[in-house]
Amino acid sequence: xxxxxxxxxxxxxxxxxxxxxxxxxxxxxxxxxxxxxxxxxxxxxxxxxxxxxxxxxxxxxxxxxxxxxxxxxxxxxxxxxxxxxxxxxxxxxxxxxxxxxxxxxxxxxxxxxxxxxxxxxxxxxxxxxxxxxxxxxxxxxxxxxxxxxxxxxxxxxxxxxxxxxxxxxxxxxxxxxxxxxxxxxxxxxxxxxxxxxxxxxxxxxxxxxxxxxxxxxxxxxxxxxxxxxxxxxxxxxxxxxxxxxxxxxxxxxxxxxxxxxxxxxxxxxxxxxxxxxxxxxxxxxxxxxxxxxxxxxxxxxxxxxxxxxxxxxxxxxxxxxxxxxxxxxxxxxxxxxxxxxxxxxxxxxxxxxxxxxxxxxxxxxxxxxxxxxxxxxxxxxxxxxxxxxxxxxxxxxxxxxxxxxxxxxxxxxxxxxxxxxxxxxxxxxxxxxxxxxxxxxxxxxxxxxxxxxxxxxxxxxxxxxxxxxxxxxxxxxxxxxxxxxxxxxxxxxxxxxxxxxxxxxxxxxxxxxxxxxxxxxxxxxxxxxxxxxxxxxxxxxxxxxxxxxxxxxxxxxxxxxxxxxxxxxxxxxxxxxxxxxxxxxxxxxxxxxxxxxxxxxxxxxxxxxxxxxxxxxxxxxxxxxxxxxxxxxxxxxxxxxxxxxxxxxxxxxxxxxxxxxxxxxxxxxxxxxxxxxxxxxxxxxx
Numbered sequence: 096x097x098x099x100x101x102x103x104x105x106x107x108x109x110x111x112x113x114x115x116x117x118x119x120x121x122x123x124x125x126x127x128x129x130x131x132x133x134x135x136x137x138x139x140x141x142x143x144x145x146x147x148x149x150x151x152x153x154x155x156x157x158x159x160x161x162x163x164x165x166x167x168x169x170x171x172x173x174x175x176x177x178x179x180x181x182x183x184x185x186x187x188x189x190x191x192x193x194x195x196x197x198x199x200x201x202x203x204x205x206x207x208x209x210x211x212x213x214x215x216x217x218x219x220x221x222x223x224x225x226x227x228x229x230x231x232x233x234x235x236x237x238x239x240x241x242x243x244x245x246x247x248x249x250x251x252x253x254x255x256x257x258x259x260x261x262x263x264x265x266x267x268x269x270x271x272x273x274x275x276x277x278x279x280x281x282x283x284x285x286x287x288x289x290x291x292x293x294x295x296x297x298x299x300x301x302x303x304x305x306x307x308x309x310x311x312x313x314x315x316x317x318x319x320x321x322x323x324x325x326x327x328x329x330x331x332x333x334x335x336x337x338x339x340x341x342x343x344x345x346x347x348x349x350x351x352x353x354x355x356x357x358x359x360x361x362x363x364x365x366x367x368x369x370x371x372x373x374x375x376x377x378x379x380x381x382x383x384x385x386x387x388x389x390x391x392x393x394x395x396x397x398x399x400x401x402x403x404x405x406x407x408x409x410x411x412x413x414x415x416x417x418x419x420x421x422x423x424x425x426x427x428x429x430x431x432x433x434x435x436x437x438x439x440x441x442x443x444x445x446x447x448x449x450x451x452x453x454x455x456x457x458x459x460x461x462x463x464x465x466x467x468x469x470x471x472x473x474x475x476x477x478x479x480x481x482x483x484x485x486x487x488x489x490x491x492x493x494x495x496x497x498x499x500x501x502x503x504x505x506x507x508x509x510x511x512x513x514x515x516x517x518x519x520x521x522x523x524x525x526x527x528x529x530x531x532x533x534x535x536x537x538x539x540x541x542x543x544x545x546x547x548x549x550x551x552x553x554x555x556x557x558x559x560x561x562x563x564x565x566x567x568x569x570x571x572x573x574x575x576x577x578x579x580x581x582x583x584x585x586x587x588x589x590x591x592x593x594x595x596x597x598x599x600x601x602x603x604x605x606x607x608x609x610x611x612x613x614x615x616x617x618x619x620x621x622x623x624x625x626x627x628x629x630x631x632x633x634x635x636x637x638x639x640x641x642x643x644x645x646x647x648x649x650x651x652x653x654x655x656x657x658x659x660x661x662x663x664x665x666x667x668x669x670x671x672x673x674x675x676x677x678x679x680x681x682x683x684x685x686x687x688x689x690x691x692x693x694x695x696x697x698x699x700x701x702x703x704x705x706x707x708x709x710x711x712x713x714x715x716x717x718x719x720x721x722x723x724x725x726x727x728x729x730x731x732x733x734x735x736x737x738x739x740x741x742x743x744x745x746x747x748x749x750x751x752x753x754x755x756x757x758x759x760x761x762x763x764x765x766x767x768x769x770x771x772x773x774x775x776x777x778x779x780x781x
Contacts, residue, residue: 131171134513148178148486150183152164172492179488187224187230198280199273229252234250236313278333279334282337293359300312300364332396367415368433380405380439389403414440418449441483445488450516460515463503475524500556500558509554519531543688547585562579562580568610571606577599579599581597587685595682611669619690620658620688623656629681632656645658657702
């Protein structure tokens, strides 16, 4: 029996090994990661100006295999390109508060994992964040750590608590001190004080809509606006205290220079470049005398001759400009705000930079790369002019893991391929002219294949269509339709929900059109399925002038409309338009545009059925939908996307081949597992 059990265990171990190592670098989507070992280091390019970092998260914190720390390929890319990281979530109070801890701080294991990664790789790290209105345990603010709403316990951080459960002001101040001291002591006692170079003490306290410009967080509501002063005072006290106590652990003299283990203390906020926010931040740091003559609280760390303000008492070192931008924002305005902050604190950092694409279609990468280039070039010039910008952190590594994934805001794709934006940053750091052109940033010309079902796009982002992201636009001469996705009415077979595009209209000339501008000069086969109560359906080509191409009879159900034609050359725009002989609504689904490759025959046209032909005899469109089943289980998020390309590209379909390999492995593994279970069961029976 022992031999049989051992044999079964061996089979199961073999299965584990096969799945884990047989296809190294396999991503969650079946495609292999790019080899990043030769990527040029942005940290080295900018070494004379500022650190260049990336925000990242631990796979273990959210059990998400797409995250960075815990994924060897992504860890390697970070170490290759950057010299700083920020913990996206792992060090926030929501994950490190523990009411049973003496200090209320207990390190999140995923946070420790990130600290260990940074230390092991010689990468500097930002600590984000000590105090925030969001992602903080609501029990922090309640008596006996028992938050209630209408007498019922709650963990909802946005809850409006029962007044009788809210903790007293002095108790919350003590809790704040305890938590901050606990976090700082952990850093020093565990050898991370020379790895962490800055700490976001307070995050996002501004609300310029309030009379004093400050957000009404629980910190504010219980303590008052002076909670800001207390937070920075406690952080300064803690680092001064523990840097001396643990100096010897870092090979330093407690009475000597301890700057290498004194992280810079930061205030961090978003929209920080808006003039109204610049005014509020400047005001509460430099004008508000929270602790004049130390009448509110006394401390030995307060700067001699301090004026009672946070900056004047020497309690803050820097301001973090998050930098959640779009590719059409004003770079000069952003840099002007940076200069204003630099005038009131010792240093400035860009802490959460991402650049959302506002352009869609093939040109979006060009405009994003150009914005990154202009911004980094302007930041370099600011440093040369004396601005003490010490670090710039990109808020994420790959687009698919970004908090705004539908804006594709980062430097790398889901499989770690460098985007034009990366090259824009590189050129700015080298002092080179921006030499990318629209042609160089165009994606490879691919067929259009739109079934309106949720999918994972070429950038690895789970997404759902809108009319515009599918390439459809309103058309009319005084009257316009409403375009929206419609669930449960669809032509695509075997879908759990099923979607189509609804062109809802009240006038005959209110129609819709599909952008095919990228196929200028190509021969294409266009196919779509249209459902309408009108009796005729016409498709045509609009290039400034409208030309009808084909009119078919509608059978009241899904009718194929298919035609092969040449798209004229040198067009600035070209659209396929839809019309009917009435004003009934149109449902459109399973749209494909297949261009004729050199040396190949055009894709076949589907003949439209007559009114008498049954639907069962309709031949499906001959588009390549390999891998389409991969998307049937995807959730439908409220995001947008570019058009999903068909897999008929000349590039090898790594995603499809990866999935095939994975299926083979799973099938083989299942057989081994079944055999192993059979042996174990048999041995137990014996």
